[in-house]
Amino acid sequence: MSLPLIIFFERHWDIIPKAVMQKLLPKLEKNGYNTFCIEAPHNISSQEIFKRHHQGLKDDTLLEKQAKSYLRSLQLTKELSEISFTELASLIRLYVSSQHFITVAEKIKQLPASRMLKENFIEASKRSFMIKGIDINSKEYDHLVSLPLSERVVALDQLEIKRIETFSQHLIFLKNEQKKGVIFACGAKHAKSLISELKKYEEEGEVLYYFPHSPSRYDESLDDVAVLLEKNDGVLEGHTYCLTEETATLFAKRVVNDIGAKIIDHKKLEKKTSYFQYFIDCIRSPFHQGVYSGQAKGKGGEGSPPSSGIKSEFDKKI
Incomplete structure (x- = not known):
């Protein structure tokens, strides 16, 4: 049987999903997974x-360094990425x-997650993932991410259906064309649409x-x-977990246990299905009448019910 497809919905700037992924990748390798899909x-x-990620991380790290030099006089007690977005944007605008x-x-808000994603890539490569x-092709994607925030929000809504279809088609293809498992890190805003689309295939x-x-x-x-949670109309309810870096390891173990449980359930279902199909095959078989050697036909002649000594093909099978 194929391994269940795993999807981690995330806020792209949040370090926690990537911290879980870092703990999970070695366990996934042992359980037969070898493909790590992302929005690229x-x-x-x-x-x-x-190459793209390395260059982006390099540029954004330099940007953060420059911003810190301008803000040094303020003697901030937090890392810039830890400051609320509105407050951070205001400080950058002023200074x-x-x-x-x-x-x-x-870019600064997303830097910690971007650094952790680099660690994910290193770990995945080490594990031969x-x-x-x-995602959509590079021309469309590069144009999308280059847009200013307000324009990008509009473009994201316009491209949602196309992106979801692209995600789904590639996930199903990868899952069906290989014996190994697939995991996908995906923006949480896509949860409702993606799960709905995947149900058409899975x-x-x-x-x-x-x-x-x-x-x-x-x-x-x-x-x-x-x-x-509200925008996804309940799809993420029961699937949402507030974690810290300390609890990421335990959560990774939980995911592995869920994979094992799904495999066991699937095997039980396959066994039940095979028994049911066997029963159906037996019912559909023709009921040939026959007489054991040396035994006379019943007095009723042809067409009379077989005696207790007569077995049909169904009797022989069961």
Whole structure:
């Protein structure tokens, strides 16, 4: 049987899903998984994915360093990435850049998760995982991520259906074309649409999905986890877990246990199905009448019911 597809829904800036992934990858390898899918163009190689991520991380780290130098006089007690987005954007607007403060704040907020993703890539490569982009093509994707925040939000909504279809098609193809398992790190805003789309292809229980998150908020004025739960119309209820880096290891073990339980349930179902099919095959078999050697036909002649000494094909099978 094929292994269940695993999906980690996440807030892309949140370090917790990637911390769980770091703990989980060695366990997944032992359980037969070898493909790690991410939101990256489907038409670029894993080497190109690494190259792009490395360059982006390098640029954003330099940006953070420059911002810190401008803000040093404020003697901030938090890392810049830990500051609420609205407050961080305001500080950058006043002291760093009056034009690009939103973009700079975005990049700084996402840096810790980006650094952890690099660790995920290193661990996955060490375990011989294939890193696979399953998003829209590079031309469309690069244009999308280059847009200013307000324009990007509109474009994301316009491309949602196309992206979900692209995710699903690639996931199903990868799952069906190989004996190894597949895991996908996906933005939580896609949960309802993606799970709905996958149900068109997958039987119940073929997908395990989770929404692990930290207690932190992107902006202190908004409970973004509550917003995501509401927008996904209950799809993430019962699949949402507030974790710390300390509890990430235990959660990784829980995922492995869930995989094992799904495999056992699937084997039981296959066994029941095989018994049921055997029963159906027997019922559909023709009921040939026959007489044991040396035994006379019943007095009723042809057409009379067989005596207790006569066995049909069904009797022989059971």
